[in-house]
Amino acid sequence: MSKRKWHHPEVPAGERVTKVWRSAGELEDTPALRQWVDREFPRAAESMRDEDDRESTRRDFLKVMGASTALAGFGLAACRRPVDLIVPFVDAPEWVIPGKPLYYASSMPSAGGATPLMVTTYEGRPTKLEPNRIHAEGGGTDSFVQASVLDLYDPARSRDFLSKGSKISRDEAIKNLSGLVKSGKVGFVFGEDDSATRTRLRKDLAAKYTGAKFYSYEALAGQGRKASVEATFGSGAEVVTDFSKAKRILSVDCDFLELDRQGSVKGFYDLRHVNKRDYSEKDATKSVAGMNRLYMAEPTYSLTGGLADHRAPLAPSQVGRFLSQVAQELGVAVDNIPGGKFDGDKAKWITECVKDLKSSRGEAVVLLGSRYAKELHDLAFLINQKLGAYGKTLKAVQTEKAGLGDVAGLVRDIDAGNLDTVILLTPANPLLENPTVELSDSKKVSLADALGKVKVVQWGTSLNATANAADLHIPAAHYLESWGDTYSSTGVYTVVQPMILPLYGGITELELLSGLLADQVELHDSMADAKAVSPGYYAVRKTFKGISKVSGERAEVASFKKLLREGFLADASYSDITGGAKQVSVPALKEVSAPTEKGLDIIFQTDASLKDGRYINNAWLQEAPDPVSKVCWDNALYMSPETAKNLGIYEELVKLEKASQAWWGFGPDIKKTDVPEEGEGPSLYAPMASVTVNGKELEAPVIVSFGMADNVVAVALGYGQAYDQHFGDQFKGGNPSFYDGSAITPQNVSSVGVNTGFDAYPLRGTSDYFTTGAVVSRSKSGNTYKMARTQEHHSMYGRAIAREISTMDDEYGGHKTDFAGQLKKVQKQGMDSHAPENISLYKPEGAKDPNDPDKRLPHLSDKSHQWAMSIDLSVCNGCNACLVACQAENNIPVVGKTQVAMGREMHWIRMDRYFAAPDEKKAEGKDEWLTAPEMIPQPVACVQCESAPCETVCPVNATVHTEDGLNSMAYNRCIGTRYCANNCPYKARRFNFFDYNKRNPVIHKNLYKGPLGEKQVGDSKHLQRNPNVSVRMRGVMEKCTYCVQRLQTAKIEAKQNTKKKALAGAGSVNTEVSPQDLMSKTDAVRVACQDACEAGAIVFGNLLDPKSTIRRIKDENNKIINDRAYDLLNYIGTRPRTSYLARVKNPNQDMPGAKLVGRATIHMH
Template sequence: MSKRVWNPPVTPSNGDTTTAWRSVGEKEGTKSFRNLLDKEFPQGDSLNEEEQKVSRRNFTKLMGASSALAGIGLVSCRRPETYIVPYKKAPEWIIPGTPLYYASTRPSAAGAVPLVITTYEGRPTKLEPNHDHPDASGTCAQTQASVLDLYSPSRSRKILKGGKEATKSELKSSLQSLDLAKTALVFGNDDSPTRNRLAKGLASKGATLISYEATSGEPLAVGVSQIVDFEKASRILSLDCDFLGTDPTGNPKAFSKKRQGGNENYDQEHDVDAEKMNRLYQVETQFSLTGGMADHRLRVAPSRVEAVAGAIASALGVGSYNPGDKEKAALFPGAENAVAEFDSWVKECAADLKNAGASALILAGSRQSKGVKQIAAAMNAKLGSTAVRAVQTDLGQYGSLADLTATLESGAIENVIFLTPSNPVFDADGFAEVLGKAKASVHWGLRTDATAWACDWHVPAAHYLESWGDARTQTGVISLIQPMILPLYGGLSELDLLHLLGGGDLPQGEFFPAMGEVKTTLAETTGKADDEAWRNALTNGFVEGTSYKTGELSAVPPEIKLPPLPSPNSLEVVFATDDSLLDGRFIDNAWLQEAPDPVTKITWDNAAQISPVTAKALGIYDKVIALEPKTPLMRIGTEVKVSKRYETGEGEGNHSPMIDLTVNGREIRVPVLIAYGHADNAITLPVGYGQAADDGRSGAVKYDKSKPVVGLVGLNTGFNAFELRTIGTPYFASGGVVQTTDEKYPVALTQEHNSMYGRALAREVSTNKLEGKGDFANQMKNVKKQGMDSHAPDNISLYKPEGSETWSKTELAQKTHLADKIHQWGMAIDLNTCTGCNACLVACQAENNIPVVGKTQVAMGREMHWIRMDRYFASQEHPVEHGHVNHSKENPEWVTQNPESIPQPVACVQCEMAPCETVCPVNATVHTEEGINSMAYNRCIGTRYCANNCPYKARRFNFFDYNKRNPLIKGNLYKGPFGEKQVGQTPSKQRNPNVTVRMRGVMEKCTYCVQRLESAKIKQKQQQKVKKYAAGKKSHEVAVDRVKDLRVKTDSVKVACQDACASNAISFGNLLDNTSKVVRAKGNVLDSVKIIQGEKDYKEIQGSDRNYDLLQYVNTRPRTSYLARVKNPNEKMPDAKFLGQATINIH
């Protein structure tokens, strides 16, 4: 079987074009990265060219060992018997194999997430956004992954008293005997009306109410918060606020509506003119999801955000702060005239905000000081912004952890009950010692973390999918939480405990006190206590007319006092919220652990991040480049051969240099990564990792088997950044010192995995007129000609449709070769709104039963995600003069130090002329009648020829039985049938019964969620038959018109990634339906549409000029296409002429 060889134009080695890269190796053009692109087999194959050769001796050894292993299992080789147990009395609404959907809500400190839960036979399996909710958006990665926590084997299952099992009656007696006047209740920052009502009732009896989240930041005012409406914002200044990522503010879908750039008409509802497109200014330290979307981005050390805020405020007439020249120069490093450049940046930013007036919006990050938040509020007030308003909340009136600490030390509080998802003994400096002064302490949570073992009592929590409750969204809409399943391990909900503290009883039988409390709150809120109001609220998932009431907020900018400027010898250390684990609460969630960080692409760990400039100053950059990883290869018997992997710089033996980081008088040893776009003289360390380790690493809490604080998933993952954090420096600290070491640490990075040959893979244009490229309209017309597509010759198809005269180079006279004339599926991904948040990645994993493979396998390139999130950095290294790149000149240093970032989701693109299909010897990958490149798993024999022949590198191979064997135990996968099985049976309950669970030796990939497509077609056919029966026709008289009756309603079916996307970046639908959104994005891309629809019904759809095919020069005719990103820079800004050109000059 031959490999289809591509011979694309080679990227020039002299840096003559705009540079776009994914990793240090690609940026530097190392030999290892070039070898990676040329590698015969895709990543995950552990064989190099020499090891692929099989000698007669090795073949004989292999066959002999196989026979011996087969003989071992001959005795008692019988499949274990299992029995189907029927219902004694089946619920009338449950039909086996048919899903039921319920509206519910996930509580969150960033605002409740309205959901629709998919259940099978009472098992929740998938979470989707509730599109009927007034605050409807998509979901985040944490929400998608939260269903896995329900079935987690590491969940707490017993009530513990002093570390020993206790009963519910003992718990009830103990709690109800507490003196409430000396008791503090510690809650999270999610806002629940019922909880607030019950808490206030306990407060009236003397209880103290505290709210605590490890990364929530200092509030601007007590009892008042701000609501943001991005649809009213045309100009946005974000001061270290990652509102699209870890600092959620406002509705991301509303932001994306204003982000739709261009004059295309593919989305009539959300489309805006380029001149009305919003503009985002971002000031931050490390690249965030929001920073990647910014039109202008200023990278500064965290303490300098206040200086930038003060300077812009002064330019708007708020305050009179003016940084000195030394300060300005530090804020614009790499520029020849840094002072003038900074002044220009501030002046033009302020002028743009001022011109926007009421449609301007200034946001301050939660981790920033109260002073920065006051400056932002004052600027909003000055501009009269209508995009932000103050509202009254109950939660802001609670005390803080500092208040609790003071009362515990004074003896005013003797009892503490923790109802927060945070882990203060682990993440709050010195709190463990203070907690020891309490006479009685109770912890409520899903797992026994450090706080649980430090308390006298631990109560297993009921997951929100097992609980009754309510929560408010960001705008204050009350949304109901209803249980999908009874508590698997007898856990109690937060409302159950509060009801118990108030003198009530625990749940028993059909008595659910939490449900009664929620109904009481609903009656008090709406004035309606009837069953109809209750049923409507449950059906809809929310209560209408319950938004927050308007509040008042006044802010006076404070006097700005800054610490000394950072330097390589005195760094500023940032304690960042992790994009996956947040503050560490998801440490035992394997989906989130294995989801690559959106920026660094690290999995299963955290690492310090520093800029290339700082890395070079500290002598770290060369250490990263010089690493030569080694990979142990499994051999028959006990032989293990070690060979160097020059291909990727990654693999089982891939290592990152370790440094000793000292700050606040404390030291930690951590691995370090080069982070492009990071502020100089600063270092970022994500928090939440290192909760337990038994491998001897420093920088993590030592694991105690008698008091396990994490499960197998969270063990030996990362380093404890909280160890460096103090009460006075919770979010960043000055005076950090880095000392290099000779030690290295194995990391699992995916940034070079599945790299594709080609240039201008992720494309963008600018609303500004560009030298040699014309205005915005002209740039749009030439999107399809960026990169290799500008000069690659026309390809000759491998297929010859009927009537084709391709070989004689005459005009193609093609008739339809499509088998199905009802549905032809396609997708378009809009890079202009995609943030790279990983929600689609985790949603796909939940929907399609994709297994976790563990850190070791990820490092070898064997991750199984069907959709990957490529992330490109790009900068214009050479100036463009007279329409051409001037190779003899270089742009200012600050331009190359401030790259742009573009995410690009890549899955199987469903090629019409799929090269994978031509090489499969057993027809395991075939084309369906509806244009889907499909897999027949039972035919696959694992040759991997298809993966070898896929230019998009979108196929995934099951090297081991990941679904059956536990990949988290070291070496377990290599033991085959002797390896440990997955822990417990509950994780399998989450699996989608409509998707096959794959086994070892099988290839898999994206299927366009074919199970959803089939379900939608069956439902459509049933509905049409029911209508005809209702009309009085008999069964033999029912005739179904194929096109009219069987075509699925326009855009009614959504694939998992599309439904999860909060920024509306994915369009999917029927390419034969002119009214479908995907057709309006792509146009009539199928040659046969006109023939199928006929002259009378055919309508020409132009589609968006931004639409292009990935690797178009290969001529695979992919069904998934992309829409180029649009930058909207302020042409008066000093960096404007360098923006929006990440790919436009690539040839």
Template sequence: MSNKPASKPDGWGQRLPELPDGGAGAPLQKDLLNGVSRRHFMQATGFAFIGTMMLGCTAVSEEEALPYLEQPEGVIAGRSDLYATTCGGCSAGCGMLARSRDGRPVKLEGNPDHPLSHGGLCAVGQASLLGLYDSHRLRAPVMDGKASDWASVDVALGDRLRQLRSASGRVAWLGAPITSPNKRARVEEFLATFDNGRLVEASANSQMPIAEAHGLTHGVATVPRYHFDRAQVIVSVDADFLGTWISPVEFTAAWSSRRRGDALENGFSEHVQFESRMSVTGTKADLRLRIAPGERAAVLNQLVRHLSQHAHRSLRQIQDRPLTSVDDAQIAAIAARLWEHRDQALVVCGADDLAAQTLCNAANELLGAYGKCLDLAQPAHHAGSSETELSLLLDEIAAGRIDALFVDGLNPVLDLPAGAALAQRLDAMQLVVSFSPYEDETSAHADFICPDHHYLESWSDNDNITGLMSYTQPIVAPMGATRQLEESLSMWTTGAVVPVRDQVLASSGGDVRRFDKLLHDGFEMRDVRQNAGNFRPDGVHAASDPDASGLQLVLYSKVAIPSSAHAFNPWLHELPDPVTKSVWDNYASLSPATAERLSLQDGDVVRVALGQDAAVEVPVLIQPGQHDSAVAVALGYGSVLSRRFEGVGPGWIERKPTVGSDGLVGASATAVLAFEGGRRKFAGRSVTVEATGARRELARTQDYHSLDVPPHLAPEGGERRPNVQETTVAALMDPHFGEHAIEHHDGGNMWPVDHPYEGHHWGMVIDLTLCTGCSACVTSCQVENNVPVVGKDEVRRNREMHWLRIDRYFVDRDPATAGGDRSNGTGNGDVDVSHQPMMCHHCDNAPCETVCPVLATVHSDEGLNQQVYNRCVGTRYCMNNCPYKVRRFNWFEYAHEDEHENLAMNPDVTIRSRGIMEKCSFCAQRIQEAKIVARQQRRPVADGDIRMACQQSCAAQAISFGDMNDPESAVARARDSRRHFQVLAEIGVQPSVGYTSLVRNRPTDHEGPQHG
């Protein structure tokens, strides 16, 4: 056979520049019609016409709406009811209000009265609603790989348990940290029925080093409760307390209370951040200093050394260990500021290094922080068992010395080191029982899968903080034949199922009326304290020599996917990371200088290797502000729960899969997680990075929708629009601040001012000082407004559907490198970061309204820019004419039939179809609901009656919404602030959304520029 390529017919080989590959080899239109006769063409169109007519004759399926035979008390059809409960998205235990509509939860909000959440709720908590309606969740128990029922499981498992008890089998319980006293009692009662039962609590990203360090320095092995609202100066060493560390919603609310730019008389806190990768907390720091992962303990060592000199106290463990990344004079200056505000200063550390944690405790002791800014008498309960206990248990499992294992709230095969070896040992074990609601990497090896209820179907008590008891109540009946874990344990312990409600009622004291009050409030404060211990100087460990050489691994948790337990959730996968703006993947973050040295670009797949065997292959993402030695990879990816996303997004001819070649979203980074000295080492281990030659394009939402002038149109000295305005506390103290505002030309108005807003005029103001970029508002908006998920490929095509996005801007602090791209931060120096939520601005002179040929976008008499879906014909003129790039077009029919997941849809908001434009509506349904309530109560709508979905979820309370015509409203006062500005005000669209400038607490000569 000849190897000569076949000749192509005329018209082939021409390139189409608008296609990604130039359209090489694509036939022209005339060639597509070659060989098609008029007769064949008429036959085809005739069949198509007949088929269309037949579709119109199809019988429409009937649906019945049945009324209540007996109307339940307090239930009104179509009205939403709120139930207080506790969020189960993570171990923080935030108070929550579940909005139930006709018997089904449709929205989750923070409980404004709860002392942890203060009304805020993170993105994970918002998205946890989808877990309730997940159609892939197990609806019945599984026995020996087959669906079963509880009666059969109880009989078969009961026989196995009796055999273990009679043979004195070695039984272990491996699960997530238990914060419920009732659940802990049931687990301990169950394990007590065995001669050799043991309980080990662990999490995917442990906080146990904090507790172990306090055991050494104070004799109390616990995680203290941190009070950021009491601290004037905060120094954080690798603790992302605004992002993922311990209790971010609580910490954000507390931190923001001392950062309000219009209330400087209350004290504006100072925040210093030492870290190796760019975290959410690092983006909000007044001063951010890059350090190598191996320098964390040395930073604290130097800090304690300077503080001890101020306090005239010496610690024998403290030796001078200068760093290469940070000048010691800077640390001395920071120590001086801490000492100046002692008793109102706080040092926190997120390192897995025990020495670093004990040094952090020493710093807080010198500053007098215990009992003021952090509390050991009423600590948090997030730690679980020690890392040593976990390591010993895994060693015993590997050696075959454990006969039965019960797994709850954890996926150890994926989340813990040496998962493949653990999976093999599970297959050889006598008995493995999993309580997972999914068939994940661990439960796939279980003899029995006994699926637990979703937390919105459960009863529970939660003492996440000593002295605070929060309660969980079911919002809906179980959606399958699942059974709550506590009931299963009562059955296997006593032979009878004791309802969990009765268990929780008994643990609360047994008073039914009091219990009803507790359920109504959702929590109870108790005067309970424990021994806070005393400082033991000998418990402080000496820091090792700082190491900034080579490449060092940093394993971390992302805001959207904090652990593999959330790998099933498409809302979280499509939530842009607050820093990188990447979705649907994890990656190896490298600094620009390191990527240049290794000749790597965004999307190049690299092999990150720990020794000879342990390695993970992920694409590269170049991250400004990262230390040159750090290689940061996120945990929580590569789960089998993400296999379902192979078909996510529209199934059109050019569709590319969301999952990788292995069918999974991302790669599991636990392949390079290992124990060192009996503890998991998440950061600081030396790794190698080698290019594989492959590429995996990342989907990022920051590379477009940019409001800045493109670099090729605005060369050096060209226009830079100040989309984000920034100032300092010192400048704000100047009484003349704001008098030199940016002036723009008056472009005039082509419309007469004949439509004054005599009633309400709705508006919004966002405080950029308080916005952390956490993206809880993005997910809250998505849940409230039925915003669809489109998949990785559609995001890469700039077609994501989020009504609200958060623009993230980098600005190089070093003037020598400040010429880099402002939105993507191409400079190699230190960078300042700002976050700016961007949604429809509901302009009074809206340019989108004038170009719509069918009047599908119109203006209301209350200032709302409204989208009329049934008029829209999809010209997209409005999208092209929107200066803020916030309109979204339904390129496909994204909604799909799902018996369970469609129950999560908000019935107050229309599901949009293909060819329709959509965008932020200022939660018009909430405005109407507030008006109806006010009308029923015969009063005007009061300020605060209406809270947008984005506003309600914000833990920092950065968003104000209300009537701009009411001079006493919060939004009117915010618009009167000296810091108030509008984006693109110069084009004369008169937006109803404004911002207040970003304030940093640093000397005036370090004032950040206006940027965007």
């Protein structure tokens, strides 16, 4: 038997068994998957051969290397290192110290509320975004915020003024702009974010341009929700959810924790923390009484659904039926339920859920996905009104967006001839998204056709389709280059201030609006005079003067400085709408048939990486695996296993071939299968399918998505914006019908966005969230498409990895185990149930020397700092914010789709995702076995083992243990044997197979060209790099370091502060200092992943500090003291510094299937 075949039976006979899988291949237990897992590392990792010359020999390899070396000498005259000069400031700012960061408070404007930020800058370069923790909503960030700093340095950003795609001068642009607005019939289209200054300037524009009209538009904004709220509470109204008061939540296809925000989620997580957010409650049995309970009905898994206590798959066409039955059982006067009442388990699910909501009246809320129709939101309003939610868990506020029309109003005004010019100030890309507006029963007009009737001015940061087609394109400044203001999700006035002058001479939104208000139209030129103050500053200053509650110039100046220092004005916020809500009648809903095999529902999803397509050029987001599907660099058609089987696609997806008991290490050998060297075998190539709806057709690869409702297909929007001649290389069996092998370039995007995914916008037609009647079939060409999926990478399959318990008594096997009893079993799940206690091979410090009893072993550890981390699975939703934050902080490179497919992604922290279902469900023969499994995310990075297996195998001591407990890397020693990665049971190490930081990895086969490949040296993206972190090159191993640069900074600051205190007034420099004196401030050090986590799932601190939060989970000797805590793979004796806290589910015992909730990981196998 191979040494790498570690499979073993960990479940004692007669015990409960839980099936856990990460992919269809694991679920079906295919031989190809087994081969992949047994091999542990891709065979391609053992060579540097490209997929086209995989048959080459060692002799060929040496020939190539010799040629590359010769070419390197040929291309580098004298091979002399280039001279780089350090140039001092001409006028040195007194507050800038080279090598020391400066921090500025700002915010990132976005629909649904701005994110308050603290921006880290080095010598004027923004490098990292952190949450502003003194702000009430500054608990964390999402992946879009973390990645936005990369957009600032995007070399493909717009730099020039364009007219119909042709470059023009600034003077020509000003002249053109003057002519385009001369008539006064101008339409201004803003984004869905809010701004007090923009509102003030909007009023001035309306006075100057008498025919001006104003709109807001973003492709995936919730127009149905907006229409319902404004019809009820008035123009500019918004309804905000207060999750801190919501004990019972029913979410109907509303991903309120991630992509469909309806208020600050900090309160939700506060009520989800079992031991409170600071873990001050030691007795978990007491604190679970205050936990909230989340019910979720949705068509496909969302991150919110993954945290739900009860979840039901629900086709989007049946949402009206579902809400009507909920309303009727609550007592709302619903006469007719379209399609009739649900029966069976679904009816019981609704009944028991409604009972629970009614019992928590005033502390319950029902949320509906914002992109559903107005009529459904009206019904949701009546439900919440019946629950007493308004004024408690929900409140209506008055925003600054009153008077803004929607996209339908824009198209109507253009069609009526009310506008001559439209100025697009939205981050949307109308020519890509192109929604259709129904003007009458017989007339439909697309947005692109409407814009073709007027002159278009587009202000934006990217050269997308709209920019190239516009009559005038104005390059926009990034928000980190701009003055502005905005409001957070709860309505707190928040400032936006520039960190750097516009890198490419872009113009801010407020500069453009101010220029249009001047006597003669002008556009501020920051490149002409760097010392000239932006008009945006004066605009914000004037707005602030009007809303601040201070009098006198000196007080106003002091207050504005405080605003810039803190980033927000706490006493300036939205006003509550306490009355005046219009009467809402029960809507008459159309009856929609349930989807069938011949007529599926198709969902047009907001993408977790690209959103609506605006982040197409952001490599960090493109390479971050989708939290549910684990696909990166692409989109796909997602469907349930049953739907795939009905379409005849499932077997092709998993290549079903039942295996023998060899999985567990006994029985006959498994049959060898063809596992491609460059990827993960059966899930590397996905079959292409064709979907037809509304007379439009799309060919795209198919992915099985567990937890989806049957007869539903989902596709993410925003992909497929550009192709080149290499697009066909990703197919086997022929190109799709829309691609003939030539280059297709509908618009200009950077090399990052080329050949990524498939454009699903044409299928959508209107701006609806879903459409019925879709027909899906296997592509006639029979071809397959290469996918990069990480779900089977770095597998620890076969162990009790993620763990979960329930607040409900476990009655399995006739033995009742209460919550306290389940807590006691957390550390004994899986192999830990019959593994002996860990005994370290290392003698403790101060113990007798075995070779000399009179001597003691030296004290080698740091007496001031011993670092540790804990990750709470109860609140982690798998959102990727920590992954992108780590990438930004630690200069982690992007490797591109091809390298990811080979298992070579470089992320230091990965987000594993498991689906799990107890075998009782399978035994009962219910469909929920596959359609409603639980989803459990788990972040995994280097766990900093005290007895690290990697350290003992390195031949050059490149990986060593530090005095403060870190398993550290000495990059200059590493010779790339990769023994450490082979010996790491957590699969946490990453190897630089190429110079990812030097060569551009997203250009086709550029990495394989060696010194002839295109370099990134001098690229503006290098300005983002953290100067305190080494940039690793080819042949070097790397991994998580616990952000050692931050730890060292904290130590140095502690020493400096101690020295100042010790020497203050001292007559001698010989002052004694204790280890406690050198200890950093309690919980002052925050690592990048911890800072980004909005849920507060990650705790980091000093084990030697008795006041630190981590000490409520572990003691000073790294021993677990929290009942929910456990060590990953504890039974192998590595003694990791990172521990996990088991997920706690809070089910309603009367719900169907409640006894199986929270049992997903009793035994993972």
